[in-house]
Amino acid sequence: MATTPAQQLLPRLHPPFTRSAPIRSLQDVQQLEARPLAEALPVQSTYEIFLNAAAAFGDKTALTFLPTADPAAEPIRWSYAQLLTGIHQTANLLHHMGVGPQDAVAVLLPGCLEYHLALWGGEAAGIVQPLNPMLTDEKIAAMMTLAGARVLIAYGGEGDVGYWSKALRLRALVPTLTTVLRVAPHTEAPGVAGPLPAGVVDLAERHQHPGDHLVSGRRIASTDIAAYFHTGGTTGAPKLARHSHGAQVFTAWGSVQMQGITPQDVGINGYPLFHVAGVLPGSLAALSAGVETIIPTTGLFRNREVIANYWRLVERYRCTYLSAVPTVLAALANVPLNGADISTLRYCRTGAAILAPELAARFERLFGLHIHESLGMTEMAGISTITPPGVNAPAGCVGWRLPYTQLRVVALDAQGNASDQDLPPGQPGMVLFQSPNLFSGFLDAADTARAFTPDGWLATGDLGFVDDQGRLHLSGRSKDLIIRSGHNIDPKVIEDALGAHPAVQLAAAVGAPDAYAGELPVVYATLVPGAQAVTEAELLTFTAERVDEAVARPRWVQVLETMPVTNVGKIYKPELRQRAACHTVQALVDGVCAAEAAGQPRPQVQPEGDNAVRVTVPPGAQADALAARLREVLAPLPLTVRITTAPAAGSPQTA
Structure with a gap:
């Protein structure tokens, strides 16, 4: 059969991705x-992945939107063929826009x-730039300007x-922006939006293109x-990582x-799609192999109803x-x-x-599911190591490196950076990588x-060790990032925000454990001797006004007489984390x-000890019942809590 001119432009097709053998x-x-x-791996581009998948799977469901x-509601489904058609149309609309x-x-x-x-249409036409919508206008505009973004594809509802309000404001803040492509909410009836402003085009116009x-x-x-992909936003100035x-x-x-x-697999992808985890190992991998991927509402895992109905x-x-x-797993455990x-x-x-060992054990006990861990990062296109199905490893083990990648663990130098001294199995140090997805x-x-x-290895900032089976175990972070x-x-x-207060001498922020978020930011301070009286509530308000990202605003401020420091005068954050953990546990204990x-x-x-707290229940008739309720x-x-009961006489006994 003769090929059409359009078909002659397509790359050579390859089979969809399949596993060679169990790992x-x-x-x-x-x-x-x-x-x-x-x-x-002969495939050169993400565009080819969708050509191959459409050829192999055709009318099979690729994406299911809830x-x-x-669970009883009717979903909206796109097949692999429909998805490829939409990718072509979107890429061609973007090409038409220059x-x-x-x-x-x-x-x-x-x-x-x-x-x-x-x-995927954006990647076929140009370079796609997914953005965290929870960042401020100024940070989003700065990233778009740095990237030279010409087009913004934005949601036409407020959510x-x-x-939509943010998208319209960005038009005046990004000098390179020429066009906004509006995506109508799925509930919007045709024509309801009315005439669009100049420079705004409905994404539905893609249907006019091949x-x-x-x-x-x-x-x-x-x-x-x-x-x-930006590496953060709450971590100071975001950095834009280029993915090939x-x-x-x-x-x-x-x-x-x-x-x-x-192709027999079905999975719910509740990760945000401005993050590498949701886009690459979460979506592209599934779509490259014929999986049905479910998008659980516009709110994804941030929608509490999705969590409440997850098992159904x-x-x-x-x-x-x-x-x-892990924070979502903790929520699902409830x-x-x-x-x-x-x-x-x-x-x-x-x-x-x-992963906290207690959460891993609880998940297995409640649902019979062993949690397999992985390591991923923006700088390695979302995935670095994976613990495969059928391999049950202890919490903290993130599995084996991907094929064709190289992994090293090296000692830290005096400044806490990676040295050139490789460490033997079992010894923790800085994790380094070289890989095709760098x-x-x-x-x-x-x-x-x-x-x-200096010799070209990616310094991850993660601390860990390799066991005698070649699996990587993570033991901490070289930087004290708070992960919420x-x-x-x-x-x-x-x-920096709290330290700007004239009464504050030192400030140190750490993560306090939280059942849903994993960690919440909190901050400790010492005051300048003789400073004007100030309350912790006033300091909290002062700080919140100067931290522009909501997720980074501290939950509380606590003033200390002295700040714990090391022998060389550095603030000793492990002690502050212990304080924060005790503060969190005490509040819950008091509530009970x-x-x-x-x-x-x-x-x-x-x-x-590190990430561990002991709660001692005093003797009394209600001691056992109280201990059970506290447990x-x-x-x-996400920490180890040991609950003990103290008899009227003798040593405490574990409840």
């Missing part, structure tokens, strides 16, 4: 490496089907963060830049190899895998099954933060230089006692 050891990973990478969290391979297309959307048109090929005729090389098409393709392929993803959604859609950050059949789940994976550097060359060692629901918060942002043990002596809360209330916290 159960480092030797299995090494076996894959016996074949040259170019032969194992308008509400009600977007070329070097131009950035910014995206400001909630969870929706159109996000995937923006991502919970004021999407859906079977790229009009530009572009041939995308693996080294072409596909996306700019080849890096993103490798992440998808490597994820399929390590996890054994198949798993049953309704026969999900085969679960992927979520949701009873209530008879929901989750027997289809074969794999549960987490990342973004070290990012192409930041837009700022100085940021790029700081990210690498996947948001990395730089303590310095808070410390006020409700259930009025008039009884209050339990004592004391630190018990229930404190269990969701």
Whole structure:
């Protein structure tokens, strides 16, 4: 059969990604490496991934959008063929607007089907720039200006963060911006929006463009830049990391190899799509292998109803895998099954933060699901190591490196940076990587230089060790970032804000444990001797006014007589974290006692090592019942809490 001119423009098709063999050891990973990478992975671009998937899977469901969290509600589904058509149309609309391979297309959307048109159509036409909508206008505008964004694809509704109002304000703040593409909310009736302002175009106009090929005729090389991902926003000035098409393709392929993803799999992707975890290992890997990916409402996992109905959604859609950050897993641990059949789940994976052993044990006890951990980062296109299905590792073990990657653990130098001294298995140090999915550097060359060692290895900032099986275990972070629901918060942002108060001498921010968010930012201060009297409430207000990102605003300020310091005079944050943990536990203990043990002596809360607290329940008739209730209330916290009862005579006994 003769090919059409449009078909002649398409790259050569390849089979969708499939696993070569189950991964159960480092030797299995090494076996894959016996074949040259170019032969194992001939696909050059994310665009090719969708060509291959559409050819292989056609009318099979690729994306399922849930308008509400009600399992009985009717979903909206797109097939692989429909998705590819939409990608072509979106890329061609962008090309018509003047977007070329070097131009950035910014995206400001909630969870929706159109996000995937923006991502993959944007990468086929130019360079996509997903944005965190919770950042301030000024930070978003600065990132768009740095990227030279020509087009902004934005949600036409307000949602919970004021999407459309923010998009309209950005028009005046970004000099390079020429066009805003409006995505109509799925509930909006045709014509309701009325005439759009000059410079604003409805994304629905994509239907006027071809859906079977790229009009530009572009041939995308693996080294072409596909996306700019920002590394934060709450961590001071965001940095824009450049991802090549080849890096993103490798992440998808490597994820399929390590996890054994198949067309029979179904998964709920509740990660935000401005984050690498949701876009690459969460979406691209699944779509490269024929998986049905479910988008759980525009609010994703931030929608409390999605969490409340999660197990019923798993049953309704026969999900085969679960992927979520530890804070979401902690929230799910509080949701009873209530008879929901989750027997289809074969794999549960987490990342973004070290998994608390107590949460891992609780999840397995409640649901029979072992949590497999992974390590991912923006600088490695979202994934670095994975613990595969069938390999049950202890909490903190993030698995084996991906095939064709290299991993080192080196000693820290005197400044806490990576040295050139490699460490043997079992010894913790700084984790370094080289890999095919390594990012192409930041837009700022100085940021790029700081990210690498002198000999070209990515310095992750993570501390860990390799065990005798070649698996990586994480033991902490070299920097004291506060991780709140996947948001990395730089303590310095808070410390600088509070430190600007004339009465404050020293300020130190740490993360206090929280059952839902993992960590919440809190801050300690010492006052200038003789300073004018100031209350902690006043200091909190002062700080909040100067921290522009809501997630980074501290929950409380506590004034100390003296700040704990090391022998060389550095603020000793481990002690402050212990204080914060005790403060959190004490507040919960007081709440339980006020409700259930009025008039009884209050339990004592004391630190018990790193990330551990002991609660001693005083003797009395209600001691056992109170201990049981405290154990229930404190269990969701991401720290070790040991509850003991103190008999009237003798030593305490564990409750």
